[in-house]
Amino acid sequence: MSQVDSNFFYSFPAVRGQQADRPFYIATCPLRIIPKIFMFDEEEVPAELRAQRSINKVRIPEITRYLVDNPKDYVFSALTASVEKNVTFIPSSQGSDLGTLHVPMEARILINDGQHRRAAIEEAIKEKPELGQDNIAVLFFVDEGLKRSQQMFSDLNKHAVRPSPSLSSLYDFRDSSAAVARSLALNVAPFVGYTEMEKSSVALKSNKLFTLSSIKQATQILLNKGSKASFTDEDLDLASEFWALVNVHIAEWQMVQAKEISPSELRQEFINAHGVGLQALGMVGHSLILQYPKDWQEKIAKIRDIDWRKANPVWDNRAMHHGRLSKTTTSIKLTANLLRKALSIPLTTQEQQLEDEFKH
Template sequence: MNNNLDSNYCYSFPAVRGIQAGRPFYIATCPLRIIPKIFNFDEDEVPPELRAQRTLNKSRIPEMVRYLLDNPNDYVFSALTASIAVDVEFTEYSGSQNLGVLRVPMDAQILINDGQHRRKAIEEAIKEKPELGQDNIPVLFFVDEGLEKSQQMFADLNKYAVKPSPSLATLYDHRDQASELARKLASETKPFIGLTEMERSSISTLSNKLFTLSSIKQATRALLSKGPKDSYSEDEKKLATEYWYHVYLNMPDWEMAIEKKVSASHLRQEFIHSHGVGLHALGALGQCLLQNNALDWKKELLKLKKVDWRKTNPEWIQRTMLHGKLSKSLSSIQLTTNFLKIAFELPLTKEEKALEQQVKA
C-alpha cells in the first residue's frame, strides 16, 4: 500500500478493510450525491474486448429512477462494486486493525464493475429530488490490476447471479398491486386455496399443486385488462375473486382436486386447464365476457363444462402444444383463448381471425 499518494487532493471514506483471495478490499459508505461525480462508467463506443463492463441498457434506467422517486423513505439499493486504478491509502483508527479512513486521489479513475445501472439511476433521481443525495450507499472497493483482471471480476460477479422466480417475486413484492391481488386469491379463493405453488414458477411432476402464484397473477391481469404498473380498485378485486370462484364452480376436475378425489399431478399430466397457458386463456376469456354487457357472464361460464380439456384434443395439439409440449408463447395463449371464444360463440378480433387462418393453413 502506498502511503504517499501522488495527489494532495483525495476523497476520504470511512471504511472497513478485509482480505479476499489474498488481496485487500475496502467497504465504505458514500453519499448518493457524490456517486455520479466519482464513479465513472465508460459509455464510449469501444469494442467489448477493450471494456470491463457491458454497455449501459438505458431502457432499464427510467423504472429504477421511478422506484427511487416513489419510495424515498422505503427503497433498498445494494452495494456498488468498483475498481480503483491507482494505489490508495488506508489509515487505521487508533486501536483498530481494520477500521479506518480510505483515501483515494481525486484524479484516480474509479470504474464500476457491478452497479452501473444503479449509478445512472441515482444520478437521474437526484436531479428530480436533490434531498436523496443525503442518503448513503455501500461501496465495495478493489484496487485495479488491469483490464484483464477487471473483466474477470465482472464475469465472476455475474456468473452466479440468479433472478428470483416470478412466483417468488410475486410472493415478496408488497408494492405491486397485481402481486397483492394474486396472493389474496391464492390464500382466500377457490380453486387456488391449497393448490398454489407459492415459490416456484414451474411445478414438479409429482407435486400436489395445480397453479403457480405467477400464473394466477398473469391470468388475473388478463382478466382485468391491466398493465404491469396499473392499480386495482376494490370493485376490480372483488370482481376477480368472484370470476375465479365461478370458473371453479364449472370445472369439476378442480373441485375433485380440492376434495382430494383426484391427484393434482394426474390433472396436470392429462389436462391443459391445470397449466399456466390454460389459466391465462381463462382470464382472457373472462375479460371478453365481462366486457359484453349483453351477456350474463356467470351463466355463460356453464359452457366450460362442455369443453374437452384433455391434452389429446386435436384443438389443443395445434394451438397450445409445440413439439408435443405445452407452449407458453403469446401466440399459443392467444390461440388457446381463441378456441374458448369460439366455443362460447364470442366474436374474434381482426388479429385473432388472422391467427385462426394460420391454424387452418
C-alpha cells in the same frame, strides 16, 4: 473531500477486509458523490478495454423512478468497484480494521457491478436533490489492472441468479398486480393450497397446480391491465368472483379439491391444470365481461361442457403441438378462441383473422 500534502482526495468511513489474499474496503458514500467518483465514457472505450457491459439505457428511467418515488422506502445494494493502488487506509486505532479510506480524486476507478444504479442515482438527484444526502455502500477492491477488473465483472455476474417470477411476485409489495395474485392464491379456490409460490414452474410430482406468476399473468389478461398498471380493490373483487365461478364449473379442479385425483395426475392429462389453460380462461373472461357485463356469470356455466383432456384432438395445433403443451402467445389465443366458441362468444375481427389463418 479533504486536502493532505496538496493532494485532494475523498475520505470515507470504511472497514478493511481481505479476500483471496487481496485487500478490499467497504465504504459508506453519500449518493451525491457517486456520479463524481464513477465517471466513465463508455462510448469512447471499446468492450475489450472496459470492465463492464454497455449500459442499457432503457433500464435507467425505471430505476430512477423507483428511487424518486420511494425516497423513504428504497433499498439499493452495494456498488462494487476497482480502485488504483494509491488509496490510503487509516485505522481508527492501531491494528484496527475500522478506519477511514482516502481515495485520491484523480484515482482511476472502474465500476464492476452497479453501473445502472450509478446512472439512476445521477438522474434521481437531478430530480430530487435531497437524495444526495443519503448513503450507499461501495465495495472497493484494489485494482490490479484492467484484466483483473474484467475477470471480477465476469465472476460477479455469472453466478448471479434472478429470482423466479413467482418469488418476485410473492415479495413485491409495490406491485399491485402481484398483490392481487397473492390475495387470490391465499383466498380463492382453485388456488388456495394449490399455488406454487416460489418457483416459475410446477414440478412433475408436486402437489400444486398453478404458479403464482401464472395466476398474476392470467388475472392481468382477465382485467386487461399491464403489469405496471394500478390494480384496485374492485379489480380484486372482480377477479375473485370470476375465478371462484370458473372453479365451480370445472369438474377436474373440483376433483383435486375433493382429493379424488392428485394435482400431478391432473397436470399430466389436462390442459386446464397449466398456465396455458389459465391464461386462455383469463382471455375468455375478459371477452365475457366486456360483451356481457350484466349476465356474464350465467354464460360462464358452459365451461363445464369443455373436454380439457390433452388427448382431445380439438387441442391439436392449438394448445398441443406434436403431443406437447405449447406455451406460445399464439397457442394461448387459439385455445381461447375455442373456449369462446364453446361459450357462444362472438370473435372479434382480430380473433377471427387468427382463426382463419389457423384453419388454412
